Amino acid sequence: MSILTGTEHADTQSDPWPAPTAARPVVAVVPVPGAKSGTNRALVLAALASGESRLRGALRSRDTLLMAGVLRALGAEVDTDGVDWTVRPARSTRLAAGARADCGNAGTVARFTPALATLREGDIVFDGDTRMRDRPLTPLLGALRRLGADIDSDRMPFTVHGHGGLPGGEVEVDASNSSQLISGLLLAGPRYDAGVTVVHHGSRLPSGPYLDMTVADLRAAGATVDVDPPAAGGTRRFRVAPGELLAGEKVIEPDLNSATAFLAAAVATGGRVVVPSWPDVTEQPGRMLPALLAAMGASTERTERGLAVTGGGTIHGIDVDLSDFGEAAPVLTALAALASSPSRLRGIGHLRLHETDRLAALAEELGRLGARITVTDDGLAIDPAPLHGGRLDPRSDHRLAMAYAVVGLVVPGVEVDDIATTGKTVPDFPRMWSAMLADQSDQADR
Structure with missing residues (x-):
């Protein structure tokens, strides 16, 4: 499957992908590619570093190639041709005439790179897919203006008029809809004249582990970062001191978010799936996955190979707050639709603002199969119901397409439009999915 790198995904009116139904419990070892979140943070920090950096295990996907392109x-030199990627910082502060940044529908690209553009001299136009024009950027762009940036609009397409740097200082931002808004300010913070102090005022920050990842990656690159404990009313304060970022080698962890669908295959079919090289310690929110799958009736264990998940035969419903791990919500919704008891997924109201409105899409599309899913103020309520086949539209959302594949393992006749959208984070997903079903080897028990 080719990786789509244009501004729109494939025509969803083309022939749908027939989601394979498992003839027996899935037993397989499934290596997953590198983490999108880790790859894109590493790319940004390498572009700001003092010399050449090498990324090992980088994810080659639509989102990461878009980041490399921006x-x-x-002005950075980014070589993505080999297994290992190399990055050299810009040799000049001056942008080429007519510079454009294509962000596609990648939140990390749209929110991490405008701050970098303020460090250059010249104009660059930011734009992306149609959906990106509706995703939250106003708080970020407003904060950059208050730090001294010259930006002409709050929505795409917008132009950053770079003047070779920012004064920096303290700025307030409401990042209640996306923690990426804060990460986008912190990552470039060491290059601001006075560094940056970001103060979040608003409701609880969603996807907190991704902020932990940003802080950890900055510190690993030599930055001085201080983080205050949460204050009354949900206020958070992050400080990044000005200073040089170190070049070097970065090993990208496997993408635990993308592993979710493959491990869910074991739960859905009562099989056993091993994801190799599962990190012992990680900032990725996927570290929560073993406990979530165990709550749904699976057993999990760490083996010499990695993380092994074995389905229990019956899927239990769950009542859980997923505010720190919203990326798992689509696949967990798929499992909940197959469960023997009701489920309640909470703390994920912010998913309305992702690649699509994930809450409405899951309820409407899985509803076509007979699922009983109600959208609540902060999430989804799922009640058991018999399911049947049908054609589903992932609405250009990679996580939804993977969730529908999980349902298709046990519900014959599920067809998925635009399966190529999975190339956003999992290159060649259909091939990997079929290979998992064909494995059935004893390697998963080693």
């Missing part, structure tokens, strides 16, 4: 537009 960094090139900002």
Whole structure:
């Protein structure tokens, strides 16, 4: 499957992908590619570093190639041809005439790179897929203006008029809809004249582990970062001191978010799936996955190979707050639709603002199969119901397409439009999915 790198995904009116139904419990070892979140943070920090950096295990997907493309537009040299990627910072502060940044529908690209553009001299136009024009950017762009940036609009397409740097200082931002808004300010913070102090005022920050990842990656690159404990009313304060970022080698962890669908295959079919090289310690929110799958009736264990998940035969419903791990919500919704008891997924109201409105899409599309899913103020309520086949539209959302594949393992006749959208984070997903079903080897028990 080719990786789509244009501004729109494939025509959803083409022939749908027939989701394979498992003839027996899935037993397989499934290596997953590198983490999108880790790859894109590493790319940004390498573009700001003092010399050449090497990324080992980088994810080659639509989102990461878009990030590499924007960094090139900002003057960095990014070589993605080999297994290992190399990045050299821009040799000049001056942007090329007519510079453009294509962000696609990638939140990390749209929110991490405008701050970098303020460090250059010249104009660069930011734009992306139609959906990206509706995703939250106003708080970020407003905060950059208050730090001294010259940006002409709050929505895509917008132009950053770079003047070779920012004064920096303290700025308030409401990041209640996306923690990426804060990460986008912190990652470039060491290059601001006075560094940056970001103060979040608003409701609880969603996807907190991703902020932990940003802080950890900054510190690993040599930055000085201080984080205050949460204050009354949900206020958070992050400080990044000005200073040089170190070049070097970065090993990208496997993408635990993308592993979710493959491990869910074991739960759905009563089989056993091993994901190799599962990290012992990680900032990725996927570290919560074993406990979540165990609550749904599976057993999990760490083996010499990695994380092994074995389905229990019956899927239990769950009542859980997923505010720190919203990326798992689509696949957990798929499992909940197959469960023997009701489920309640909470703390994920912010998913309305992702690649699509994930809450409405899951309820409407899985409802076509007979699922009983109600959208609540902060999530989804799922009640058991018999399911049947049908054609589903992932609405250009990679996580939804993977969730529908999980349902198709046990519900014959599920067809998924635009399966190529999975290339956003999992290159060649259909091949990997079929290979998992064909494995059935004893390797999963080693």
